[in-house]
Amino acid sequence: MTEALPVLLVFVPFLAGLGQFVLGRAVPWSQQFVSGFNLLLVLLLLRAVAGGEPVIADLGGWGEPLAIHLQADGLATLMLLLTAVLAVAISLYAIPAFGGHARSAWQFWTLWPLLLGSLNALFLSRDLFNIYVTLELVTLAAIPLVLLAGPRKTVDAALRYLLFALLGSLIYLAGVALLYAQAGTLDLALLPAATPTGSLAGPLAAALIITGILIKGAILPFHIWLPAAHGGAPAAVSAILSALVVKAAIYLLLRLWTGALEPLVSIAAGQLLGLLGASAVLFGSWQAFRQSRLKLVVAYSTVAQLGYMLLFFPMAVTAAWQGAVYHGLAHGVAKAALFLAAGNLLYYLGQDRLEALRGIDRPLAVSLLAFGLAGVSIMGLPPSGGFTAKWLLLTASLQTGQWWWTAALVAGGLLAAGYIFRVLRLAFLQSAEPAERRDGPVPGRLMAWTATALALLAIGLGLISAPLLDLLGDIPGGGS
Amino acid sequence: MMLLDGVLALLLLLLAGRCVTAASLLQAIVAFIVLGLLLALSWVRLQAPDLALAEAAIGAGLLGVLLLGTWRHLPASGIHHEFPWPWHGMKQAVSALGGLALAVMLALALHETAPEPAAAGETALAQLDAAGVKQPVTAVLLNFRAYDTLLEMGVLLMALIGALIVRRPLQDGSRIAPATLLSPSLARLFLPPILLIGLYLVWAGAYSPGGAFQGGAVLAGAGVMLALTGLLRGASVDGLWLRGLLALGAIVFTTAGVLLVPVTGHFMAYPDGLVTPLMVLIEFSLAISIALSLLLLFTGTPGLARSRP
């Protein structure tokens, strides 16, 4: 029976999205059922995976090496859990945010379950080429969602996003082709054994695959498509994109590095990735600090935060593994909360210039609270998921003696504090003159409290890490 | 034969270079379309006739029409003249060197012999009998790796939704495009054979080169022809039926995959007796969805309507 869970996780949202598409108008409540059911499925899966054995579904029953398998191990299950939890919150948030009968609402409620299904599919996939398809699926669901904020504003961002995403996936596909030429299989589980070492094509394939994923994952210097897209999208969409979509790419990198590409990877390459990650942390934070628009601050923060996850590659010890993955979870929740809270501010102000935030602490207290709490996790202050992750990464860096990553971790945290508090302080700042301001409608409770709930969850992740990390377990390949 | 291969490869490279470096955008597009056709030709040479068909229909044909259509809609100023030759600047030179290095590495990598036979491919060929179709590619697409194909339908659908979001509101009654060389009567004359070819290609996919994609592309081509001649026009309203047909492929695929679980014990597996009819059913529904999606991508509208004469 557990074998059905991965399949249902893909098919249920998919069918819901298709149904929504065929129906032709927005039915927000149906998505609540879907996201709720999705969460239920993930929880069931969680129970199944907790035993230590991954849950595997053989699609079509053709067996290895031909068929595509869906596999839920600890890592995948955690990402699914993150997705499911965020899906519930974001679906709720989107009811007031996208409500009404506008065509964009229908498009959102169509694309969102499809994106959910795509993400689930990506996390569950155990096949190199299938991953390519799911990557495309995720991208092509995400870009139209960005456009929902109004094509005129977002078309540049969307186009840039699309171009980079397409190039990235084709480079990835080139790598897949070369790897298939070497190994003769696409199954992730079989690849390590089947990949011959010492050839030219294998490492080149790995380089192509990694580069492709880096582009998709918006890792410095390929982040340039991200801020505009994530900053321009509607808040709920930004939350999905920043929390899940780019994360999916990094997830792949983690998964492939420790699995399929394990025979091919080298220490030097790991250091290079770590360097990229560290640069992303510093550069992204610095950029976030300099932005004058709220959502750009948050978007650049994503650039920075993704960099932390890359620090696994140079260190490659258990603590780093756990830290990187946990950072993914914590950042996902916190960033979603940040974007939703930022969306609330935007909703009230009608614009997101930072100066407009002056003295808005009273009408938007709850949203600001959410912003602040999520900020705690982003900064990596305790108690929060972000802190737990940072702790693990720090431990790893000191364990491996690669202390230079410590500097990046610490500096990144401080810079993050810089940009988070820059926003908060404006909210607290009493303007001398009554600022000209469009006092829009105060965001409703649903909007305010979903953001807060996520923010609290980001804090809570600092308290409940033990079972989650147990579930994640050690590095699949045993570490290099 | 080697000579022909060499010439083809050389032409491909030249066209690719032309496509990248042509000063005028139109020249680049034309070079790309020609390259697509030559590519199809090379694939025939490389024992992949069904892929050649697909490339010719979709990669060169449909995409070419789309590219040219877009080009026509660009503002007519000279901004799309570029001179991206390697000696135009430092950046170009560095990129060219980098590209060259990459090309050398890739070529060397492709040249390397595979130390082991491709296990997946061998298994696929070995299990062809159980797949319900004779054509290995179709078997892989619709049976062995049907899941990929299903997701691919999702990609198509979402690309369509995306394109519809960006489109500008359409004024009813306006034509998609100004008249072309094709006159409506000529189009009417060509329509039945083209439809027939398309349907045949779908049907033939089970046995010989062809299949849902190629057939769907040809059907879409027929639609494009009608649209170009003004017989068919985009509409800003979509009907339930249209959306149903667009989703049909994915829905049938999924439903078949799920409903038959009790019989087969696996998702997306088909029982021995039913496998062939199921394959055909799926193939046709896929073809319809593909054709409609591609057509709507071309018109850029959510719906279609017949023009009143």
Add this chain to the structure above:
Amino acid sequence: MSGIDPFALAAAGLMAFGLYGFCVCRHPLRRLLAINLVGNGVFLALILIARRLPDGPDPVPHAMVLTGIVIAVSATAFGLALIRRQARPEDDGND
């Protein structure tokens, strides 16, 4: 194989040209073309790889190519729609 397969050269060349084009071109349509060049190169490479099976071409890469083509085309079509919109952001009426 004795010499270098000319199609291998072509595949590598297509990919490299594509990347080069993506780097140096500014117009989004050109860059989209460049991306498609990369795609074509990859597909060609896959077909080359498919030839290596002793009894008939390997259907798996072929299926990959077919899927890839459809994905590439639909994404490109979407990109073209975006380019159209970007090129004339001001007029909302006449198409």
Add this chain to the structure above:
Amino acid sequence: MSLAYQAMPLWVLLSSLLAAAVIFALGEGRPRLRIGINLAAALIKLVLVGIMLLGVRAGHEFIVRLPLMPGIDLVLQADALSMLFISLSALLWLATTIYAIAYLEDSPNRARFFGFFSLCVAATMGIATAGNLFTFFIFYEMLTLATWPLVIHRGTQQAMRAGRGYLCYTLGGGAVLLLGIVLLHGLAGPQDFVAGGTLVERGESHPLVLTLIFALLITGMGVKAALAPLHGWLPTAMVAPAPVSALLHAVAVVKAGAFGIVRVVYDVYGIELTQALGMAEVLAIAASVTIIYGSLRAIWQTDLKRRLAYSTVSQVSYIALGVALANPLASIGGLVHLVHQGLMKITLFFCAGCYAETHGIHSIDELDGIGRRMPWTTAMFTLGALGMIGLPPLAGFISKWYLGLGAVAAGQLWVIGVLLASTVLNAIYFLPILHRAWFRPPKQADDSLAEAPVGLLGPTLFAGFAALAVGLFAGSGWSPLAWVELLVQREYSP
């Protein structure tokens, strides 16, 4: 012992955490209810702390352990040292709450203020009850965050600048501390606070690393404890409303740093190892430098709260000094100063707040003749100031007494010099204030009696008399001194 009883530290923590949550949830709307909740929470906490105090005296164990990460627990425990800090915080929280209610009457954003106020106390409770460095760090950072909105509460540019400085320093310090903790964790694994420390065996094998870690830890804590040159945030943070300054200087932030230093030296490294590493002397010198430097800077301040702030810089280092002297008597002095300085400094800040709130006085020049108008307030200020100078029978004398004895016993006679210099400098910057307040004629013609309102004066009197009482009745069995003596006995007996 039931589980609920054993989990007492958790309840103490929650009493203010929940209060904060409820206050936030209530919003601006219902001031009466909010005040009620505030006071009720403070009283409940006081009662809980009282029960715990009895329990600890009776030798009961209070410990809560929640697994956080694999191998790392969140440990809340109440040992004698934490009780010292907890009692102080609980008591002064009540006083400060009452004071703040009166102080902020009819000012905007009160819900926010009191929410963060409670949060701040919750964090302090956490710091006090933390059973290992990890837990300590969690609450240490939480304190940083909870205090920031209080510092910038007024929302002026100046407040913002102060807030920025505060954050820069404390977050930086937090980062350094984190590094130290991680390193230590890597070296020695998870370790609870144990009297006498747990690192003695490792001291021989890794002296250098341990020294480095010690430096990191102390630097991290030193930021909050305002050890020079890490004190820069403290004087600027005085733009906060008076109750916040009071809390900042007396209970929460500064004290948290000092408390952390105590924990590190006593319960992580242990006195012996600290001495063996040679770090005790370094710490003592740093503390001494801060004592002198803070006092010197205070002399030239003309703003009352600023002067008090520099005074805090100087005084809090007594605690570090006492600990660093590594000798039972000095330890008593340092630890008891934790309480004593709190009482005295809170009195002083309360008074400064009374002056500011009643007559708008901020600068020392304006204090002329204030003793006539506000005799009680000024009397309390006098008590606080004389206590700071170290005059008997006030609290400060007791601390200084033991510090001095400790210095002699440790054979560090130069410390006596530091203490004396500090006394003299304290006199130099406090006595002129007293002189002005009592003996200068007021500048305005109106010198009728105009005391601060009861809500402000009450807590001030309470704190002032408490500062007197702990000194006067230091010999009694229930004084902080007696408690500290007990504590130090445990620390030093093997």
Add this chain to the structure above:
Amino acid sequence: MNLLLMLLPSLPLVLGTAALAGRLGRNSAGGGVIGTCVVALLVVLLEPSDLHLSWLLLGTTLALDEVSRVLLFCAALLWPAATLAAGGLFEGRDGRRFGMCWLFTLSGNLGMLLSQDLASFYLCFAVMTFSAYGLVVHKANHEAWYAGRIYLILAIGGESLLLAGIFLLAAEAGNPTVADIPQVFAALDRPALAGGLLLTGFAVKMGVIPLHVWLPLAHPAAPVPASAVLSGLLVKGGLIGWLRFLPSDTEPLQLAADILLLLGFAGAFLAALAGCLQQRPKTVLAYSTISQMGLLTVPVALLLGGRLDPVTAMPVIALFAGHHVLAKGALFLAVDHWPGARWRRLVTVLLALTIAGLPISGGLLAKAALKSTLIEPLPLLVTLSSITTSLLLLRALQRLRETASDQPPPDTLATWSWVILAIAAVSLPWALADGDVRSYAMAASGLIDASWPIALAGLIVLLGARHLRFTIAEGDILAPIERLVRRMLESVNRLRDQLGLERAQAALEQGHRRAADGKDRLLGLLERDLPEQLVTLLLIGLLLLLGILLIAGG
């Protein structure tokens, strides 16, 4: 019963607090003092046993010893007299403050007399010192503030030294009581250091030169009753401290004792001479106090040096000190009485001469007692000091006459209390002195010994006073010291200016502000991200690099 001891310091404390609250009028303040003093007299008479309060401070012991019993008795007379004389000071705007300081000083004073342990002694000593500051500056004019400042500086300096000494002492034995002192010193590592610190600390209060400078400033600045208390009782704090907390006959303290002896005599003579060059009567009286305390230092120094045994020394010291309390207190109060009726002036002259050692007066007995304990040639010096003392007091009387204002004399109650005080001053030594001393004083030689210096002094005054034009500033050595300090401070300030510290800091702050203001403009320039073209270049580069790294690593 022995709780009476506790009552003594605490009763005025409570009353003082009440005074602060404005709940204590003129009469009740006076009543409070008198009530307290009645209790004090009771204590003196009843001689309650020691009181140990372990919970108070660091463990408090209150008790009376020989010297403090006498002094307590004297205090119980002086305080009411001074309080009654203070009369109007308790009223008016500053009355409340004065009352508080007055009562707190009383509390500290009495407590100091009683406390037998180091901590509480230090406590009372400090309370007394700092409350008395309020008395010194009560007039709230520049002179008072200046005097107050100098008073505080010396007081704090003294207290610091004391504290240091106390630390050294207490490190050995916690909070030692008087009884423990010899053992404690025996056990000390550095007894000379601890002893020296304590000695010096208390010497400030005693006005031992050169630490006497606060006295000539504080006395004239303070109101008359305050000066009386200051001069009569406060300075004795130092004496009590010496006697209680320094061991007698300790080898390491020999040197200190010798120096003290020297300073004592030096004070006795030099202060008298300096006083003769003063203008204001209260200043002259202040110098007289310095001089007398110098004499009182002598037996203490001998005691410390082991040249005198406590059994003989203590009564003498008590006698001398007690007499000085009463006589000097009364003499200060006399300043207010001088403008009144002739008999008042007569009493004043009598008081002055008593101090100088007029035959039959208590002063003679005090001096005689002192001399009786000394070894040669010290008695001669004491006798000689009588000349200077007489000179000084005559000078005081002269200045009183010349500067007398026409204020109305104090009221009846104050007058009577003053008279009682005067009588007590004259007669008390008779009650205390032992038989030998009495007989010596009554003997002819004694009378002659006592008379000729006074006569000589009178002669000098008659002959020389008119030619005396030379004066020195109040506080004698203070002025040059102050000039020196001021010059040093100026040069420090100059150095600060030269180093540009202030300016640098100001510039820094301005820079911060400018940075904060201009940040948004800056942002506009820096907001841009990496250019896309660069990114694509990096793409190829990274791809190649990664490939190479992987190939090399694989």
